[in-house]
Amino acid sequence: EDGYALWLRYRPVGQTWDARYTAAATQLVPAGGSATITAATSELNRGLRGMLGAVPGQAASVSRDGAILYGTPANSRVIAALDLPLKGLGNDGFVIRSVRVNGHRATVIAANSDVGVLYGVFRFLERMETREPLAGVDVRDAPKLKLRMLNHWDNLDRHVERGYAGLSLWDWFTLPEWKAPRYTDYARANASIGINGTVLNNVNANPDILRPRFLKKVAALADVFRPYGIHVYLSANFGAPVAIGGLKTADPLDPKVQAWWKAKADEIYRLIPDFGGFLVKANSEGQPGPQDYHRTHAQGANMLAAALKPHGGIVIWRAFVYSAQNSEDRAKQAYSEFKPLDGKFADNVMVQVKNGPIDFQPREPFHPLFGAMPHTPLMMEVEITKEYLGFNTHLAYLGTMWAEVLDTDTWQHGQGTTVARVLEDGKGTGLTGMAGVSNIGNDRDWTGSEFDQANWYAFGRLAWNPQGSAEAIARDWTKMTWGENPQMVDAIVGMMMESREAVVNYMTPLGLAHQMATGHHHGPGPWVHNLSRPEWNPVYYNRADANGIGFDRSATGSDAIAQYAPHVAALFGSLNTVPDKDLLWFHHVPWTYRMRSGQTLWDSLIDHYDKGVATVAQMQRTWALLKPYIDKQRFDEETAFMEIQHHDALWWRNASIAYFQSLSKLPLPAGHAEPPHDLRYYEAIKTPYAPGQAE
Numbered sequence: 001e002d003g004y005a006l007w008l009r010y011r012p013v014g015q016t017w018d019a020r021y022t023a024a025a026t027q028l029v030p031a032g033g034s035a036t037i038t039a040a041t042s043e044l045n046r047g048l049r050g051m052l053g054a055v056p057g058q059a060a061s062v063s064r065d066g067a068i069l070y071g072t073p074a075n076s077r078v079i080a081a082l083d084l085p086l087k088g089l090g091n092d093g094f095v096i097r098s099v100r101v102n103g104h105r106a107t108v109i110a111a112n113s114d115v116g117v118l119y120g121v122f123r124f125l126e127r128m129e130t131r132e133p134l135a136g137v138d139v140r141d142a143p144k145l146k147l148r149m150l151n152h153w154d155n156l157d158r159h160v161e162r163g164y165a166g167l168s169l170w171d172w173f174t175l176p177e178w179k180a181p182r183y184t185d186y187a188r189a190n191a192s193i194g195i196n197g198t199v200l201n202n203v204n205a206n207p208d209i210l211r212p213r214f215l216k217k218v219a220a221l222a223d224v225f226r227p228y229g230i231h232v233y234l235s236a237n238f239g240a241p242v243a244i245g246g247l248k249t250a251d252p253l254d255p256k257v258q259a260w261w262k263a264k265a266d267e268i269y270r271l272i273p274d275f276g277g278f279l280v281k282a283n284s285e286g287q288p289g290p291q292d293y294h295r296t297h298a299q300g301a302n303m304l305a306a307a308l309k310p311h312g313g314i315v316i317w318r319a320f321v322y323s324a325q326n327s328e329d330r331a332k333q334a335y336s337e338f339k340p341l342d343g344k345f346a347d348n349v350m351v352q353v354k355n356g357p358i359d360f361q362p363r364e365p366f367h368p369l370f371g372a373m374p375h376t377p378l379m380m381e382v383e384i385t386k387e388y389l390g391f392n393t394h395l396a397y398l399g400t401m402w403a404e405v406l407d408t409d410t411w412q413h414g415q416g417t418t419v420a421r422v423l424e425d426g427k428g429t430g431l432t433g434m435a436g437v438s439n440i441g442n443d444r445d446w447t448g449s450e451f452d453q454a455n456w457y458a459f460g461r462l463a464w465n466p467q468g469s470a471e472a473i474a475r476d477w478t479k480m481t482w483g484e485n486p487q488m489v490d491a492i493v494g495m496m497m498e499s500r501e502a503v504v505n506y507m508t509p510l511g512l513a514h515q516m517a518t519g520h521h522h523g524p525g526p527w528v529h530n531l532s533r534p535e536w537n538p539v540y541y542n543r544a545d546a547n548g549i550g551f552d553r554s555a556t557g558s559d560a561i562a563q564y565a566p567h568v569a570a571l572f573g574s575l576n577t578v579p580d581k582d583l584l585w586f587h588h589v590p591w592t593y594r595m596r597s598g599q600t601l602w603d604s605l606i607d608h609y610d611k612g613v614a615t616v617a618q619m620q621r622t623w624a625l626l627k628p629y630i631d632k633q634r635f636d637e638e639t640a641f642m643e644i645q646h647h648d649a650l651w652w653r654n655a656s657i658a659y660f661q662s663l664s665k666l667p668l669p670a671g672h673a674e675p676p677h678d679l680r681y682y683e684a685i686k687t688p689y690a691p692g693q694a695e
């Protein structure tokens with residue numbers, strides 16, 4: 001196995017389950033003939049053939065025990081007569097239930113729309129893959145968020161920004177004529193976890209994507225994805241009217257600019273009637289935007305929203321902004337800029353906010369905008385691709401990271417206003433959502449490693465239900481990806497659940513952030529101080545000197561805490577209550593500061609680095625014991641990747657300690673080894689090759 005099948009492996013279920021499942025899968029009875037129902041049928045055939053060794057016959061009505069009846073009440077009088085609890089499930093929810101039809105035992109998979117039926121079919125197959133019983137099944141489920149989207153940072157030359165899994169899947173050269181089967185497999189995988197939107201191109205957007213010749217290619221992809229319920233979106237370059245439209249300005253208040261975007265939207269919808277809309281990165285890291293014309297983000301977003309509105313499209317406007325001219329703490333800038341715009345956005349605009357206030361670090365506190373824009377639908381953006389967490393070779397299961405943010409209480413509207421709750425509230429517009437920066441490329445295994453598939457999977461599951469359990473998700477994924485042996489499943493889930501904390505520990509413990517080397521962000525660079533913008537330098541974040549370390553964001557410092565609700569501000573703002581994990585994010589403390597554990601900060605810091613390395617070593621030992629249960633290629637690859645991770649973890653630990661020790665001048669606590677080399681040695685290490693960043 002090479003990982004291509006993802007979690008949809010559909011391997012034989014084995015004797016114990018064979019008889020039980022076969023009795024519940026003797027006949028397929030689809031209702032309706034849409035492309036989506038056809039996709040559902042073909043998935044059932046694929047899954048049942050793989051798991052049970054045979055494809056059941058297809059029939060127009062239930063005529064034997066063990067039939068699977070699937071469709072909507074609108075397309076099937078039999079389903080309508082079952083009077084299933086479909087109300088309140090929206091378009092995407094479904095019911096799976098054991099019923100009797102025509103005197104026969106059957107399983108019905110029903111929904112209000114064919115896409116809901118498809119989701120139900122995938123859930124049915126997932127039950128088999130995870131060895132849940134089918135007899136007496138009664139599932140009723142619907143997504144809590146409306147938009148569950150991948151953001152591809154794919155350039156038109158197929159380089160993927162921050163991509164570690166090969167080239168972009170989209171082969172623009174052979175599209176639209178050649179619709180590679182892989183596009184369908186991509187859609188299947190996404191639909192299986194409820195993802196219903198995809199932004200095809202990088203937020204650092206090449207305006208060419210909006211030219212007619214590219215739009216035809218985009219339309220071809222949209223045609224492939226449509227049966228799977230996936231809408232296509234594009235990242236739009238705000239300067240496109242100038243870059244490709246021949247206009248002299250992109251000022252959102254200029255009628256010619258407005259007309260250009262309107263015509264562009266009309267053109268897109270002629271080709272793609274269900275086009276989702278535009279994602280926009282504006283006035284951020286050099287991208288053009290409304291501020292180039294002294295207009296606000298809201299004015300820019302609303303102008304695009306007006307062009308899309310007649311077609312039902314939306315604008316997703318990113319709040320990832322920090323400016324070279326602004327000397328305010330970077331962690332504060334998005335809030336400072338967007339909070340005053342609350343209520344000023346059109347009703348088909350969503351603001352997309354990263355999970356933390358800076359930038360996808362291994363750990364950040366939640367973004368203060370969550371809960372702080374009561375009149376604006378917010379979408380949370382997470383980074384599935386592991387730009388800051390060791391690329392594709394470090395095992396880091398991100399389900400725990402996202403669940404940590406989602407479960408955090410913002411206190412913005414009283415206790416219990418968790419980030420998940422904020423996201424689930426569409427402010428009356430019905431617009432709710434979560435976006436994940438894709439980790440997908442054209443590598444055989446899609447994501448550059450087996451374990452990175454888990455992050456794609458977990459993203460979909462949490463976007464479906466932001467209150468889901470990271471552990472339960474890891475368990476389902478593990479069973480589907482590696483097999484059902486309970487000891488193996490426990491061992492792998494155990495590794496996954498610790499893995500992200502291990503990365504935090506060996507890279508940026510106790511609230512440190514952005515200590516990565518320049519440009520590619522792989523490997524340590526806590527000493528870096530020579531980049532043109534202060535907030536690009538790791539020293540900006542660690543603020544380490546002879547006395548101590550950490551960024552004072554309390555009232556005595558940048559006062560970033562004031563952007564949180566009072567309860568949270570008080571929690572983070574006081575040394576007595578700030579969680580250890582966020583200590584150096586919010587406070588600058590002396591090296592000799594006494595932690596609540598009684599340890600000094602210095603000793604605790606060293607402990608954390610070593611703990612991170614030790615966890616990786618433990619994961620390696622656990623993995624080695626799993627050899628008998630795992631197919632050779634996948635086992636060997638992960639073994640090698642863990643060696644890389646262990647090497648890198650040690651490198652991070654040693655380099656970080658060497659640098660901080662050059663300032664603190666403190667000895668290492670007993671039992672902790674000195675870094676084997678001096679600081680110069682670590683400073684001189686160059687990452688010889690990081691994807692897209694070869695020197």
Ligand code: BDP
Pocket residue numbers: 161162203204281285320359360387
């Ligand atoms: C940063 C990435 C950069 C992205 C940017 C963004 O380093 O490549 O363009 O985020 O989200 O994390 O726009």
